[in-house]
Amino acid sequence: MSRQAPTLEDVAREAGVSRATVSRVVNGVRNVDPAIQELVRRAIERTGYAPNKAARSLVTRRTGTVALVVSGAGDGSGTEEAADTGEHTAFVARVFADPFFGRVVSGVVGHLRPRAMHPVLMFAETPQARQDVITYLRQGSADGALVVSTHADDPLPALLAGAGLPTVLFARPSRPVALSYVDLAHRDGGRLAAEHLLARGRRRLVTVAGPLGVTASQERLAGFRDTMARHGHPYVPVAEGGFTLDSGMAAMGELLDAHPDLDGVFTANDLMAQGACQVLRERGRRVPEDVAVVGFDDSSVAVTCRPPLTTVRQPVEDMTATMARLLDEQIRGERPEPVSVVFDPVLVVRDST
């Protein structure tokens, strides 16, 4: 069906020049006579030549591919084939249920694409899957890894660092690892939420925290609490959620049971805020009249939620673009030392407060 693809050799013959010259033209190396350039270009056109990536990679030791890894902390305790598949499905479903991840992917692709780089999507939720990531990179299938962890005690970063593979993390790892990372000043985010709710005149505040095994959750909570304390409210009721809509509903329910008179709630992400809004409404509270709600992330649910959410925005696109840039520099051998870049959150006010 498909005849053999034309090679550099074919183009060279067609243009009456050497392989080297064609290669120079293809790669935009200067020192090529404009006339010959044109000649070659036409030969490329005629033959329909497309450079073979494998051959190129073999000599340049670059693939133009990076691994985009969504990493969990699973220990693969249920390593039966079936159980493993189920674990994978649940893990992926959870990742995709949060539109926050969509912003991450969008940001990464947006930065990679103009540079002719491509992301390979990998999930590292079990020991086996983590090993696959390492192997993939060690084989030179990708030039480096961008890692988004869903757990603080994720073992993957240490594995990557140990193998000396170019890596940039989204979020600071819980145990120090010699890797670059990009992060948000989560504590400031918690502070923004508290200050805003207080400024709105709310005094009986509660909070739905993220999973406390995640550093970001702890920080958001700490920032919220500290600010409340500084304003004379030493005690803030907390319920722990899991960053999912379900868990947000459950947590809000608990808090309402224990504190029926609450008038404001800060949730550690938008998805849980949406859940909180649903429960509040079911329990007869109006948002924001009776209870003000502040979310976190500014993901797409913040806009589609009823009412649209006041939320603490993470500049995800900037963060991922920075990740891609740092990785790129690391791959090219510039930037021998790991660096960290921390971004500031921004309060986005909508209708839920």
Added chain:
Amino acid sequence: MSRQAPTLEDVAREAGVSRATVSRVVNGVRNVDPAIQELVRRAIERTGYAPNKAARSLVTRRTGTVALVVSGAGDGSGTEEAADTGEHTAFVARVFADPFFGRVVSGVVGHLRPRAMHPVLMFAETPQARQDVITYLRQGSADGALVVSTHADDPLPALLAGAGLPTVLFARPSRPVALSYVDLAHRDGGRLAAEHLLARGRRRLVTVAGPLGVTASQERLAGFRDTMARHGHPYVPVAEGGFTLDSGMAAMGELLDAHPDLDGVFTANDLMAQGACQVLRERGRRVPEDVAVVGFDDSSVAVTCRPPLTTVRQPVEDMTATMARLLDEQIRGERPEPVSVVFDPVLVVRDST
């Protein structure tokens, strides 16, 4: 920092055998003395050898990579750099806002992973992006493409077919193209929804259709209408949505305005069903007591929606596994002719009816 990676040659020297023998062991080719196998295996261990993928691909003409393409039909009318970026962001956000896509990715990865294959995530929403996909494949960066279109008049399938690239589509293309595809019997899905609502005693039914530019939407609508007609209800009010939560809310609002006494609604996907439920509740209707709601897809929102949705399930994991299998066969040169595989929808009854 990282010393030169060991090659086959290094391992061969270490084990005192030839490169070919090491290669055979690595690739699990039989006809190798067990003792020598062990010898080689130990040498691999000692040297920390990992085969170079580029070198291997160069000779096998396989990469073990497939492009997972989410394709739109954008004409790139606003091709300014900035506008393009915005278009990309919006496109990706929309794709990720629907958890249905999560099931697609999960299914694809679940099938690819045990076969040591990997998906490169690509978005083809503009002419430029489409060209990038073609180029990527023509360079041999990936062995083939799995394509999920969001529009019926997507130009990508024809481009892929024209270039003779191994491809499998999710959903039948609107204009015939010589490519394999996997699809759902959407019409039957619409029928299931109608029969279920009628069986529940609902008679004043309406429907929120998907974008009518999408074949699947038309089919679901047709199946619903046909069944209604066959049961003596020739007229069914329709409002067109865009598969988004927002559009579902808007459509439901319209329908309620025009038909305040409606007692059942079929929406063409779960996300719009969720929107419909929200609007119904805001307008004082109880679900399912006053109005029964049937969604489509059985994505994760069907479970998280309040109430949990009765919905028409697509066996997405089976469908994507089939896609991957068909592509694999196509890549290996088996299966010269395109085939189509159509799956049956299943009604999943929950609390919204």
Added chain:
DNA sequence: TTGAAAGCGCTAACAT
């Protein structure tokens, strides 16, 4: 400015 030629690391056909 252009060409000749030496590999990059691997697989596979062929020889033994």
Added chain:
DNA sequence: ATGTTAGCGCTTTCAA
């Protein structure tokens, strides 16, 4: 059963 060898298609010195 194992080794020898010829490329796969490209980039990149090194000469000219």
